[in-house]
Amino acid sequence: MTGSHAVTVLLEDRFITFNRAVGLLRRRNFPVRSIAVGPTATPGLSRLTIMVQSDEATAGRAVEHLQKVIGVREAVSFPASDGVARELALVKVRGPGHRYAEFLEVIQLYHVTVVDDAPDAVIVQLSGSESFVLSCLRALEPFEILEIARSGAIALRATNHMGSQP
Amino acid sequence: MPHQLTGAHILCRALLEEGVDLLFGYPGGAIMPFYHALPEYPGLRHVLVRHEQAAAHAADGYARASGRAGVCVATSGPGATNLVTGLATAHMDSVPLVAITGQVPRAMMGRDAFQETDIIGITQPITKHSRLVEDAGEIADAVHEAFAVAQEGRPGPVLIDVPKDVQNQQAAWTGAGARRAGTATASAGSPLTQAALLREAAAMIAAAERPLIMAGHGIVLARAYDELRALAERTGIPVVTTLLGISAFPESHPLHLGMPGMHGEVHVNRAIQQADVIIGIGLRFDDRVTGNLAGFARGAKVIHIELDPTEIGKNVPVTIALVGDAGTMLRGLLAEVRPRECESWRAEIAGQVRPRVESFRGGLTPEGILGAIDEATGGRCTVVSDVGQHQMWVAKLFPYQRPNTHITSGGLGTMGFAVPAAMGVAMARPGEPVWAISGDGGFQMNLQEIATMVQERIPVKMAIFNNGYLGMVRQWQQFFHGRRYSATPIWSPDYVRLAEAYGIAGRRVECAGDVEQAVREALGRPGPALVEFMIEQELNVFPMIPPGASLSEPIEAEPAPLVPT
Ligand SMILES: Cc1ncc(C[n+]2csc(CCOP(=O)(O)OP(=O)(O)O)c2C)c(N)n1
Numbered sequence: 001m002t003g004s005h006a007v008t009v010l011l012e013d014r015f016i017t018f019n020r021a022v023g024l025l026r027r028r029n030f031p032v033r034s035i036a037v038g039p040t041a042t043p044g045l046s047r048l049t050i051m052v053q054s055d056e057a058t059a060g061r062a063v064e065h066l067q068k069v070i071g072v073r074e075a076v077s078f079p080a081s082d083g084v085a086r087e088l089a090l091v092k093v094r095g096p097g098h099r100y101a102e103f104l105e106v107i108q109l110y111h112v113t114v115v116d117d118a119p120d121a122v123i124v125q126l127s128g129s130e131s132f133v134l135s136c137l138r139a140l141e142p143f144e145i146l147e148i149a150r151s152g153a154i155a156l157r158a159t160n161h162m163g164s165q166p
Numbered sequence: 167m168p169h170q171l172t173g174a175h176i177l178c179r180a181l182l183e184e185g186v187d188l189l190f191g192y193p194g195g196a197i198m199p200f201y202h203a204l205p206e207y208p209g210l211r212h213v214l215v216r217h218e219q220a221a222a223h224a225a226d227g228y229a230r231a232s233g234r235a236g237v238c239v240a241t242s243g244p245g246a247t248n249l250v251t252g253l254a255t256a257h258m259d260s261v262p263l264v265a266i267t268g269q270v271p272r273a274m275m276g277r278d279a280f281q282e283t284d285i286i287g288i289t290q291p292i293t294k295h296s297r298l299v300e301d302a303g304e305i306a307d308a309v310h311e312a313f314a315v316a317q318e319g320r321p322g323p324v325l326i327d328v329p330k331d332v333q334n335q336q337a338a339w340t341g342a343g344a345r346r347a348g349t350a351t352a353s354a355g356s357p358l359t360q361a362a363l364l365r366e367a368a369a370m371i372a373a374a375e376r377p378l379i380m381a382g383h384g385i386v387l388a389r390a391y392d393e394l395r396a397l398a399e400r401t402g403i404p405v406v407t408t409l410l411g412i413s414a415f416p417e418s419h420p421l422h423l424g425m426p427g428m429h430g431e432v433h434v435n436r437a438i439q440q441a442d443v444i445i446g447i448g449l450r451f452d453d454r455v456t457g458n459l460a461g462f463a464r465g466a467k468v469i470h471i472e473l474d475p476t477e478i479g480k481n482v483p484v485t486i487a488l489v490g491d492a493g494t495m496l497r498g499l500l501a502e503v504r505p506r507e508c509e510s511w512r513a514e515i516a517g518q519v520r521p522r523v524e525s526f527r528g529g530l531t532p533e534g535i536l537g538a539i540d541e542a543t544g545g546r547c548t549v550v551s552d553v554g555q556h557q558m559w560v561a562k563l564f565p566y567q568r569p570n571t572h573i574t575s576g577g578l579g580t581m582g583f584a585v586p587a588a589m590g591v592a593m594a595r596p597g598e599p600v601w602a603i604s605g606d607g608g609f610q611m612n613l614q615e616i617a618t619m620v621q622e623r624i625p626v627k628m629a630i631f632n633n634g635y636l637g638m639v640r641q642w643q644q645f646f647h648g649r650r651y652s653a654t655p656i657w658s659p660d661y662v663r664l665a666e667a668y669g670i671a672g673r674r675v676e677c678a679g680d681v682e683q684a685v686r687e688a689l690g691r692p693g694p695a696l697v698e699f700m701i702e703q704e705l706n707v708f709p710m711i712p713p714g715a716s717l718s719e720p721i722e723a724e725p726a727p728l729v730p731t
Binding site: 016019020023024027057061064065068070 | 286287290291294295297298311315474475476479480
């Protein structure tokens with residue numbers, strides 16, 4: 001079944017290792033939608049999350065290739081629906097102006113936080129699943145979006161799905 | 167007490183610790199500290215090549231022949247980039263290689279310094295691993311890691327890039343010793359599931375009516391010759407060997423069928439197409455082997471024995487995957503497989519054997535030349551072929567009896583490989599005759615290495631199949647491009663006088679009657695020798711599966727001459 005799959009990788013937090021992992025995804029033409037990387041609780045190790053739009057076998061192949069990269073300690077894949085995938089977005093909007101009430105409503109509905117409030121533009125922060133972020137962005141469109149920064153999804157497999165694998 | 171040494175000395179000592187005694191290389195600015203230390207280590211013999219590409223191919227040939235990682239050394243910038251084709255060749259054919267390159271000093275890196283190239287970046291897709299050494303204290307570890315990674319699991323080339331100032335930097339020498347690679351291990355399946363899979367495979371083999379073994383380079387890498395033979399003999403299953411599997415199974419064995427694929431014999435490809443079970447061992451199901459995938463072995467279930475899990479199901483759907491070393495897996499399978507015979511299936515295949523198409527209109531034939539080489543060496547020689555038509559003849563017509571006596575660039579198909587690779591083979595097998603067989607095109611790509619052979623006394627015997635064309639490309643032009651011989655006629659120098667200029671024996675052979683004597687004469691000379699064979703110009707390799715066609719659609723004879731309209 002084609003769908004969103006998360007490939008999560010624990011790897012040495014060296015630029016070259018990251019470069020190798022990402023380079024092989026490009027070379028082997030994996031359908032990558034987003035890549036996010038950050039530190040873990042273990043010093044020297046990073047976690048890389050790659051979201052691929054593919055069938056399960058393709059995601060599995062990506063894992064097998066990644067496991068061959070020196071410096072990769074662990075790689076797994078799972079359907080996004082078997083875990084929690086979240087991303088963060090920062091959105092700069094022109095500002096609510098006379099539509100302040102409407103703007104407040106959107107902010108409350110989507111749990112959006114205003115992180116910078118300047119006279120000309122407002123930066124808001126939002127986070128959630130990809131579809132949540134997308135619908136939130138749509139809701140913000142009327143206020144004239146000036147810039148968007150999205151983190152790409154990070155994901156963890158949910159514990160209760162671990163045992164349910166055949 | 168650890169004492170202080172420069173990075174260059176640590177590099178030499180770490181190489182010695184890995185058992186290295188031979189390096190192929192070429193000096194230059196960024197690797198000079200290493201070359202300065204080298205004479206203090208007489209255990210490290212250095213062979214000065216004439217082009218860094220040859221250093222990589224020679225190290226590759228050494229590795230293929232010895233089973234141990236070959237080592238090549240180059241300076242930064244152009245020295246390092248000249249290694250690229252050799253690294254790619256080794257990568258495609260899973261050859262263990264360690265390349266050491268000099269780099270500009272750390273403080274100058276990233277500023278387009280003189281002779282700076284990002285060789286780590288350039289070679290990333292064609293190495294198994296690479297490492298920039300940023301401190302002399304890491305050198306020993308980097309070397310040991312490189313050898314471990316190059317040789318463990320599916321072998322491949324590893325590059326270590328050492329900035330010049332790191333070679334000069336002092337660090338403690340502790341004699342760190344060997345180390346293992348740190349890769350994430352794919353779950354190879356529990357022993358329980360593996361045992362079940364082996365039983366399942368054995369049952370599938372028992373039930374098969376038209377089973378076929380396809381053996382590849384993995385047999386050679388695992389030295390699983392006896393196991394392969396035992397499986398074939400216990401079950402009576404015929405064996406085909408891929409280009410890199412050739413010599414893994416004795417050519418004369420009654421169960422041996424030949425080479426499959428683009429230039430495979432008709433009965434070999436038919437056997438694949440008609441098989442109901444294919445046991446693929448240590449091969450990639452490369453497109454030159456399978457032809458059009460949609461039409462490949464449509465009636466066959468595939469049992470794939472392969473060390474690298476990323477190869478499973480890559481090209482061909484697999485029914486049973488046995489992930490592991492060919493030797494281990496074959497031993498496991500042998501414990502389960504019951505004796506059987508395949509008489510009627512073998513008779514069926516035998517009935518499809520075609521007489522070889524006689525496109526040799528008299529004169530010098532590839533068979534004649536190769537037969538003379540085999541005879542004169544008493545079947546004790548290793549042949550290293552280049553790429554092109556002669557490569558196919560060397561693959562198909564030489565009667566290999568001993569394992570790993572056929573060496574060629576398969577996956578990358580690198581012209582210019584044979585001459586330098588044969589130097590490495592000859593150094594790995596002293597006292598054994600080694601023949602480099604090239605076309606007139608490929609020979610001219612690396613003929614400068616004759617000088618290396620002379621200087622280092624490497625007794626490679628070189629055979630040139632001179633057809634005056636880039637033969638394989640000309641054949642494609644004849645078959646598929648209306649005989650437009652664009653850029654394929656190729657002029658050669660007078661090779662006899664070239665040999666003379668290098669101070670080696672050289673001879674031109676123009677008629678069949680002189681072949682044997684010329685071969686014996688070359689073998690009789692103590693050093694390198696060259697024999698040029700003037701073969702027919704428009705000889706073709708048959709049969710041929712046209713690119714994109716299935717294995718069932720061979721061209722078996724000369725296409726009709728073009729009729730102008
Ligand atoms: C480095 C390189 N360049 C180009 C090719 C493409 N190519 C494949 S076979 C061939 C012709 C080889 O001619 P020759 O060496 O004379 O051998 P022959 O086919 O005549 O035996 C060429 C050009 C290649 N394989 N490698």
